[in-house]
Amino acid sequence: MxxxxxxxxxxxxxxxxxxxxxxxxxxxxxxxxxxxxxxxxxxxxxxxxxxxxxxxxxxxxxxxxxxxxxxxxxxxxxxxxxxxxxxxxxxxxxxxxxxxxxxxxxxxxxxxxxxxxxxxxxxxxxxxxxxxxxxxxxxxxxxxxxxxxxxxxxxxxxxxxxxxxxxxxxxxxxxxxxxxxxxxxxxxxxxxxxxxxxxxxxxxxxxxxxxxxRTFENTPPLWLGNFPIPAINAHKYQRGHVGVFSAGPSTTGAARLSALAAARSGAGAVTVLSPSNGLQVNAAHLTSIMLRKADTIADVQEFIGDRRPSAFVLGPGFGIGEKTREFALGVLATRQRQDGRVDGLVLDADGITSFRDAPNVLFEAARRPTAPALVVTPHEGEFARLFSDIAGDKNLSKLAKARTAAERAGAIVVYKGADTVIATADGRAAINGNGAPWLATAGSGDVLSGVIAGFLAQGMPAFEAACAAVWIHAEAGSRFGPGLIAEDLPLALVPVLRELAENRNGMTAE
Structure with a gap:
């Protein structure tokens, strides 16, 4: 390699x-x-x-x-x-x-x-x-x-x-x-x-x-060996279950984008966790993706106990505040599964901003030895809200900033941009080189969060899941080109995923 x-x-x-x-x-x-x-x-x-x-x-x-x-x-x-x-x-x-x-x-x-x-x-x-x-x-x-x-x-x-x-x-x-x-x-x-x-x-x-x-270019050889290929006799829950948190009736679209992306990336089951007042709107737009009421943290815990989800997405369109923090900390308080699967929480957008005044609360929760993996996906502004001193240090490169932030947070940090850097608390980092300008469109980041969660749910280690999602997301955007909007991205993932699956199968055959 x-x-x-x-x-x-x-x-x-x-x-x-x-x-x-x-x-x-x-x-x-x-x-x-x-x-x-x-x-x-x-x-x-x-x-x-x-x-x-x-x-x-x-x-x-x-x-x-x-x-x-x-x-x-x-x-x-x-x-x-x-x-x-x-x-x-x-x-x-x-x-x-x-x-x-x-x-x-x-x-x-x-x-x-x-x-x-x-x-x-x-x-x-x-x-x-x-x-x-x-x-x-x-x-x-x-x-x-x-x-x-x-x-x-x-x-x-x-x-x-x-x-x-x-x-x-x-x-x-x-x-x-x-x-x-x-x-x-x-x-x-x-x-x-x-x-x-x-x-x-x-x-x-x-x-x-x-x-x-400890630094790599984010290309398929870095993670293709962990790319998930379902067994011939796998059922849907063996392919992982993703829960995506939705907000109320006027801001449900971002969660559905994440949910569809998680399904397209291979998760066997995806559930949108919606407040009561958003159920009807979400139900009108969902077909293969399931829907469940989640007004309180007790509802979330009941869902975890009943359905044993493998990964969550929290933040896209969700809103900023105490409820967001409570849901994030509640998921992170869930013990990792005992069957060897990698559980994880992908925290994006409003989920990141909700901790701007208390980032250490999030980091302490993520550092618990039994906590699910935490993946945070900030763009430059969100990064500054969560890591203000690191963002303001002019002596640090973007690579060094991401690596320092990941170590502090005990998390995978996906520092987004045309040169996205993915860093983990153990010091590994990858720089993505296939960024596409067509991805600079509303909702693109929601799709990325869903893809990361979809790979986590299928058992990919968190660093490799984040790296794979960033590269595939960018590759799909590049191939689609002009005219791309976020709704196009989940389907645009398919030819890229197919090629990777074929290459992965070829590796296995060898």
Missing amino acids: NNEILSPAEMAEADRLTISAGPLDGIGLMRNAGAAVAAVVLAHFPAARRVHVLCGPGNNGGDGYVVARILQDSAVDVLMWASGSPKAGSDAALAASECPVRPRPLSEFAAETGSILVDALYGAGLSKPLSGDAARAVEVATELNLPVVAVDLPSGVSGESGQVLGHAFRARMTVTFARKKPGHLLLPGREMCGKLVLADIGIGDGIVAQLEP
């Missing part, structure tokens, strides 16, 4: 371990990296009149010297511009000595329309804003609309957070090595990278495994 994501520090350690293990040394890795970048330039820009290579003083610049040498050997017109000189005795200095192209000062950088720029200034390790000559080079490239090929990461983009540090190149293509970094997937870094090429330069999977990565 090559969906591990390495921080810049972990990537540096992977380099060190590779060099220590041999046979490649530092300059060997650098030559391989430069060759990979040069191959991309030659393949994708064969008609370029000239290639400008911008080199920094570190290893990223060393890669650039290799690029320039290979391009000149390939009869490409190359000009090189350097910001400082590599440290004497370093791999970058050796790469510079092997390069026949004499560098010019970056302060004199000038280019022409129709040329290509290779950005080998700073890469993923940059920790301070671009300034001076480097910032001016960004302005020149932007003004001339030069196609940029970035080495590792566009200079000016943080490899840790994806944030733009002052100025940054907007690359047409980015060539990175061994594994992606957080900045390749977190916004705005993902947009600044253009098309991402992951190159093998000799850092093996065994080296990466030694690092024991």
